[in-house]
Amino acid sequence: QAVMSAADEQSRLTAGGLNIQVPTLNPAQLVRTSEGAPVLAHLDPNNKLNRELFVGNIPPGTAELTLKDFLYEAMQKTNLLHHAGNPIVSTRINSRFAFVEFRSVEEATSALNLNGVPFMGTLLKIGRPSKYVGPASQAVTWQELTGERPDPQVVDPSTKLYRELFVGNTAPEVTAPLLMDFLNAALVKVGLSSEPVIVNARLNGKFAFIEFKSIDACSNALNLDGIPFMGQALKVSRPSKYDGPQTAHVTWSDMLTTYLATRTPAELLATQTEQPATNSEPQGATPHLVLSNMCSEEDMKSIESMRDLKDDTLDECQHYGHVNAVDILSDKTIVVTFATREEAAQAYRAISGRTFDGKTVGLSFREEPVQHAKAPAKDVSAPSAEASEDPNPS
Numbered sequence: 001q002a003v004m005s006a007a008d009e010q011s012r013l014t015a016g017g018l019n020i021q022v023p024t025l026n027p028a029q030l031v032r033t034s035e036g037a038p039v040l041a042h043l044d045p046n047n048k049l050n051r052e053l054f055v056g057n058i059p060p061g062t063a064e065l066t067l068k069d070f071l072y073e074a075m076q077k078t079n080l081l082h083h084a085g086n087p088i089v090s091t092r093i094n095s096r097f098a099f100v101e102f103r104s105v106e107e108a109t110s111a112l113n114l115n116g117v118p119f120m121g122t123l124l125k126i127g128r129p130s131k132y133v134g135p136a137s138q139a140v141t142w143q144e145l146t147g148e149r150p151d152p153q154v155v156d157p158s159t160k161l162y163r164e165l166f167v168g169n170t171a172p173e174v175t176a177p178l179l180m181d182f183l184n185a186a187l188v189k190v191g192l193s194s195e196p197v198i199v200n201a202r203l204n205g206k207f208a209f210i211e212f213k214s215i216d217a218c219s220n221a222l223n224l225d226g227i228p229f230m231g232q233a234l235k236v237s238r239p240s241k242y243d244g245p246q247t248a249h250v251t252w253s254d255m256l257t258t259y260l261a262t263r264t265p266a267e268l269l270a271t272q273t274e275q276p277a278t279n280s281e282p283q284g285a286t287p288h289l290v291l292s293n294m295c296s297e298e299d300m301k302s303i304e305s306m307r308d309l310k311d312d313t314l315d316e317c318q319h320y321g322h323v324n325a326v327d328i329l330s331d332k333t334i335v336v337t338f339a340t341r342e343e344a345a346q347a348y349r350a351i352s353g354r355t356f357d358g359k360t361v362g363l364s365f366r367e368e369p370v371q372h373a374k375a376p377a378k379d380v381s382a383p384s385a386e387a388s389e390d391p392n393p394s
Contacts (some may be wrong), residue, residue: 056125080110112139168235176201177350222249292362295332320347
């Protein structure tokens with residue numbers, strides 16, 4: 001509603017002999033302050049949580065205006081807008097994630113369908129904030145919305161608490177890739193899954209948190225409680241913050257007994273004689289492992305980014321063996337040289353299928369080691385540049 005100025009309650013416009021009274025607008029009263037930031041006064045602060053979305057996996061250095069305009073264009077492209085104009089009234093970026101406020105609850109709900117949208121070489125994770133207590137909303141991923149091929153790494157960030165399990169009693173030498181590979185293989189082995197379903201693992205001392213693709217896959221993995229791994233019996237359970245329904249499950253021992261009881265001797269014999277694909281050596285393995293889809297044009301322009309990328313690659317690959325060198329080549333591939341072919345093959349198996357900044361890491365081998373440029377040897381028979389200059393010319 002227009003507000004009349006206290007100093008000049010109204011102005012008059014004369015047109016065609018008519019006196020039209022026009023309220024004088026006070027711009028200061030069209031804006032209010034929320035958490036120290038100016039916002040439009042007509043937005044209801046009581047439903048802000050319902051008008052806000054969490055946006056994760058944002059590339060470092062992303063500007064708030066860039067993200068705001070990109071999401072607006074994505075909603076325009078897919079007919080998710082309810083009214084004309086940009087529906088986003090504010091964005092707050094904090095490192096790799098942001099909170100985006102919309103002008104209406106309906107458009108915030110529609111924007112949930114942007115989950116997984118490609119942005120600057122990564123896939124954005126878009127969902128409700130953790131404090132959201134409103135009704136559940138039906139939404140699809142960006143890939144489903146646009147008819148693209150589904151990406152297994154696209155999950156709803158707002159359901160993470162229900163897709164995560166606590167794994168305790170892990171061995172000191174365990175690594176995240178080893179734990180993920182082992183648990184994925186165990187789920188497939190006893191028929192709890194037909195494919196790998198773990199998207200992330202976070203280790204912290206003697207325990208870990210394992211994130212799954214779906215809530216159902218997470219619930220099925222509760223049956224792994226007590227499974228032996230690297231000399232330890234793993235404790236698998238819901239995280240302490242879990243507030244969802246209780247899920248019926250058994251221990252690994254009971255699960256294994258049921259599995260064995262439902263298999264014929266021929267099936268069990270075939271299982272024992274099969275060589276798991278994850279243990280086979282990749283074709284053409286050499287000590288020189290080549291990683292692609294990890295380095296961008298922007299990285300190549302920054303010495304600091306190149307150094308960070310090499311350090312991160314070294315830290316990861318040292319889990320699989322002794323690394324002699326890490327080189328980033330001009331074609332944006334990363335060559336990791338291991339001490340042995342077997343160590344390079346182990347790294348290949350562990351990294352296979354994983355993603356980096358939303359893109360699947362490419363893997364291959366090269367026959368020859370990276371040739372480093374050597375400084376030209378000095379010709380002792382000729383004077384150096386310094387020596388050729390007479391400090392005391394005559």
